[in-house]
Amino acid sequence: MFRLTRRYRFSASHRLHSPLLSEAENARIYGKCNNPYGHGHNYILHVSALGPAGGADGRVLNPRMLDDFVAREILDRLDHQNLNCDVEWFEGRVPTSENLGMEICRRLKRGWKNAFPGEWPRFEKVCIEETARNIFEIDADEIA
Amino acid sequence: MLITRKVEFSASHVCRVPGWPDEENRASFGGAANPHGHGHNFVLEVSVEGRPDPVTGMVLDLRELKDLLNQEVVSLFDHRFLNYEVPPFHEVNPTAENIARNIWQRLEPRINRDGRKLRQVRLFETPDLYVDYAGENECFA
Numbered sequence A: 001m002f003r004l005t006r007r008y009r010f011s012a013s014h015r016l017h018s019p020l021l022s023e024a025e026n027a028r029i030y031g032k033c034n035n036p037y038g039h040g041h042n043y044i045l046h047v048s049a050l051g052p053a054g055g056a057d058g059r060v061l062n063p064r065m066l067d068d069f070v071a072r073e074i075l076d077r078l079d080h081q082n083l084n085c086d087v088e089w090f091e092g093r094v095p096t097s098e099n100l101g102m103e104i105c106r107r108l109k110r111g112w113k114n115a116f117p118g119e120w121p122r123f124e125k126v127c128i129e130e131t132a133r134n135i136f137e138i139d140a141d142e143i144a
Numbered sequence B: 001m002l003i004t005r006k007v008e009f010s011a012s013h014v015c016r017v018p019g020w021p022d023e024e025n026r027a028s029f030g031g032a033a034n035p036h037g038h039g040h041n042f043v044l045e046v047s048v049e050g051r052p053d054p055v056t057g058m059v060l061d062l063r064e065l066k067d068l069l070n071q072e073v074v075s076l077f078d079h080r081f082l083n084y085e086v087p088p089f090h091e092v093n094p095t096a097e098n099i100a101r102n103i104w105q106r107l108e109p110r111i112n113r114d115g116r117k118l119r120q121v122r123l124f125e126t127p128d129l130y131v132d133y134a135g136e137n138e139c140f141a
Helices: A024-034 A062-078 A097-115 B022-033 B060-075 B094-112
Strands: A004-016 A039-051 A120-129 A135-139 B002-013 B038-049 B117-126 B128-134
Touching: A004 A062, A004 B094, A039 A062, A039 A097, A062 A097, A062 B128, A097 A120, A097 A135, B002 B060, B038 B060, B038 B094, B060 B094, B094 B128
Parallel strands: none
Antiparallel strands: A004 A039, A004 B128, A039 A120, A120 A135, B002 B038, B038 B117, B117 B128
């Protein structure tokens, strides 16, 4: 069994602010991430798939098919966007990297069988690097 | 405890299935099927599981692991055209997956002793594409 991981990049801005909290609580909890006009990151996204690589081509999957799928589902929607204003994924939720990672994982899981019919390859997990120091990993099994 | 050692090698390869017509190889592998090959700076991370020896405080001698990786991988793969110069890739398509499995097969019998166990090899073909192999047991690190 192999795990194949492909790494992607996108740049986006966000502001961490919850409508369920007061201004003072937002400022206390989110600190500078709550600054009113938002800020941005060069996000790095790792997408991992499992497979036996047992076919004639000797690969878990065709990377170009994964690239097209991830571009369509994720990168085209997020790159150079404001996650609070331009992306409808976070209505009523705060675009933390936890929520962003869960949403990316959910969307890839939902579309996977369409992009990769058959038993293999299986979608395993995503990992998001918000910065080089803050890294979030979400397993497909964590998504209902 | 898991100990990981990293080495690099630069090599060329061409990815194609010998039995397939050219158009099919091109459709499946794209530029990687170009007949004269292309190269990568491969990065290999080898993870070994074990417990530190109560006297030396080490799971294994990292110099020994370094020598082993040089002997079994770098000296054979570095600055070579894998399809022509490194068996079995004259007949096995040298995808990252197949290279990782071949490296696993070379290392496992030499690492698994004295309570140590090869746990995973991770091979970066580029910084944007890497594969993990942990034998057929799927127990990834």
